[in-house]
Amino acid sequence: MVAHLVRLKLALLRNGLRRSPWQVVAMVFGALYGLGALALVSFGLVGLAMSDSVVLKQAVLVVAGSALVLGWAVLPLVAFGVDATLDPARFVTFPIPRRRLLAGLGLSGLIGVPGAVTVLAVAGSAMVWWRSPAAVLVALLTGALAVALAVSASRATTTAAARALSGRRSREVTGVAVMLLLAVGYLLFGRLVTGELRADRLRESLSGVVDVLGWTPFGAAWQAPADVVAGHWSFVAARVGVLVVSLAVVVLVWDRALARALVQPLGEASGTGGSARGLGWFGVLPDRPLGAIAARSLTYWRRDPRYSTALLAVPLMPLAMWAFGVGEGVIALVPLLAAVMGWTLSTDTSSDGTALWLHVASPLRGVDDRAGRVLGAGAVMVPLLIALTVVLGVIAGHLADLPALLGGALGTLLTALGAASVMSALVVLRVQQAGENPFGTRQGASVVSVLGQLGGFLVVGVLALPGNLLGLLAVLWGSAALGWVALLVGVVLGAVLLVIGVRWGGHLIDRRGPVLLQQLVSVA
Template structure:
């Protein structure tokens, strides 16, 4: 049965590649990324193998190994549902012994690019101890247990949390928390990089790494890589204790996974909460009853409830913080405001793609293209323009650049309105493969056409060129500390951006009147 499950995973992988050539391209790209990461890691391991300091080897391996194990445990929380080809719930109606199913799913979890990279990396870490042959058996045992911990921990996480994450809201909350944690790690790395560039005390960093490794070495995350160092130094009892901690963690997680799987096989997670009833029309019943406002209400509902749109909003606070983390000055942080404004405005270019086959409502109702374009722009404007104003004010005050606020507002308003206008035209020409409603917002759909990619890049380039006047005026106003020029930039941004927005809505509406059925046909084939 275990061998049959492995063959089933390989068969599903092969059939997925046969379905579309873009699946092959996606796999090759993933393999390329994995190989690049693997080469970098192997180069680091090779360099570490020639280091004579046993303590340094241990500390680096413990820190890196802990990140690897945590990645396997936390990644399913971010990309929940990415690989559900062998979901235990799919075997509910089959009389497969649970222990054999457990073993088969564990081995199948290593089939793929992440599993290949992990196995090779962990196996290569054993070679670090070639100078101390007595540590090699301990390192080999620790490597096997570490791989088992990665797989079992990942499967236990997804299976045990499946009932809690079956709802869309739960997945959104977990995804946002994971993004915040990732941004926090990124910021910390940026500040550390900046500190190294300014001459941080290397001895202090070495001490910090040693203290961190000393703590992780007694946890399942780092025990596998600390035990060989103990064996190399003759501390066999300590090495055995660390392996015992690791083996106990694998055993406990296996039991957790087994119990969670037993529950999942008997009571599969429901796709929607029982008794959920929609009341009222929401925004559709509160805004004016016109085609334009109906589209705006639907778009505002998407921005409030769809995690795919929520990721675009996260760009607003993240960009300035990331630039600050890597040591950008006040002017660099100010530049993130018009950049965030342009990206938020450009998000409309994928509105029709995010609609998916639901776009048939617009086509069958005979909605005018101009109303469609205006409604989408109105929905985004009601939500994002106030947000951008708040962002510009906060960033200007925190960076001590309040005098530059008119110039920053002019650049942000002009780029946002220009991006909305150009995006209204681009989204009426082509649709792209995006995450479908209900899918993880962190996954990437394969099969994007070259024409769609070129249209996105070309449209963004055109938008930036059209927004150049207010951007140039804003840069000059900030560089020369000219308040009058800043007000001119604000006026030019509002007037020119508004004009381009009107032109884009009218032109995009005209294109949509002619191409709506063709866009719907493309959306149906992309499912």
């Protein structure tokens, strides 16, 4: 059975690659990335192996190893989405003894680039202790335990979370909550690091951290070899005990979650249905196709977590900069924020998914489609951006330069919206479909789409340069007049580019609407 599941995973991988050449490209890039990471790790390990300092070895290994285990346990939830290729729910109808299913799923979790890199890196890390054969042996043993723990933990969290996240509402709320938590954690970390960043205190606090981590399930495995070198065999035994006990607990949790998942497959119904009285924006905006599309857009920016999280993420960037102690320079972020915000529209058509058929089947002018989306998005983004710019201006003490800042910000936003209107009529990207975990990444996000995104972003940067340059000069020289010029130039140029983008995008939609729909069907 175990071999069976491993073979199944391999077969899924192979068939996925056969489906499209771009999957192969993505896989190759993934493998290259993995190899690169491995090369870096080996480099570091060789350096460590050369070193004589046991303290250094244990500090680096404990911190890095703890991050590895923690990453396995938590990242699948937020960064990669729940790996659905071997979703326990798919085995519900087969009479497979749970223990074997558990072992099979666990082993197959190691297949793939992350698993391979982890195993190789952990095996390599044992060689750091080459001066003491006993330590190498212990390192291999505890490393294997740690890998088992990491994989089981990743499975346990995803299986348990799949249940918790099964309802649409709860999934969406949890998604946003997790993101906010992560953001807060990140900010606190930033504050801590910048506060503690003095070499003497850092070393002190690091050794304290290593001591504590060494007794947690995350770090025990990497501390044990150092104990061998130091001759503390009782410590080694205790750390192995920590590992074994936590592995047992994690496997038990996973087993429970799996057992529940197998007898109660996730239902569709969430119970708490969403509703809205009346017609909302549809009753307010002009009753033209343009107004209807703007109304639909506005409704989605509020109601669809994929849109709202994209917007929520924008203010986090300057917050993070501020947390890491960037002071005045924070206003340099303003155009970047505007570009990021406006560019979110480039996935608008892709986010519709196959629901786009309603537009394609209507006698709709492409220009209306593009303009409606821009109006809907703009109604949300322009006030948000103005508010952000004002807040940042106040924080940085540059309130006097507000016209210049606003010129850069609004000019860039309008330009980005225009460019995104063209982009989203040209290219279909793999994005989360409505209802999927907004933090999951779709498998095989193709290199083409990434390159296209980067290219489009560059174009926005170049096109929005005039307003931003003027704004920069105005801030540097403290010239209020130049600031107003920057505002005028930024907004007028941005508006012109926006109109061009909307018209061009509309023309593309008129010509390629059904082709776009077909691409969306094949991506979905």
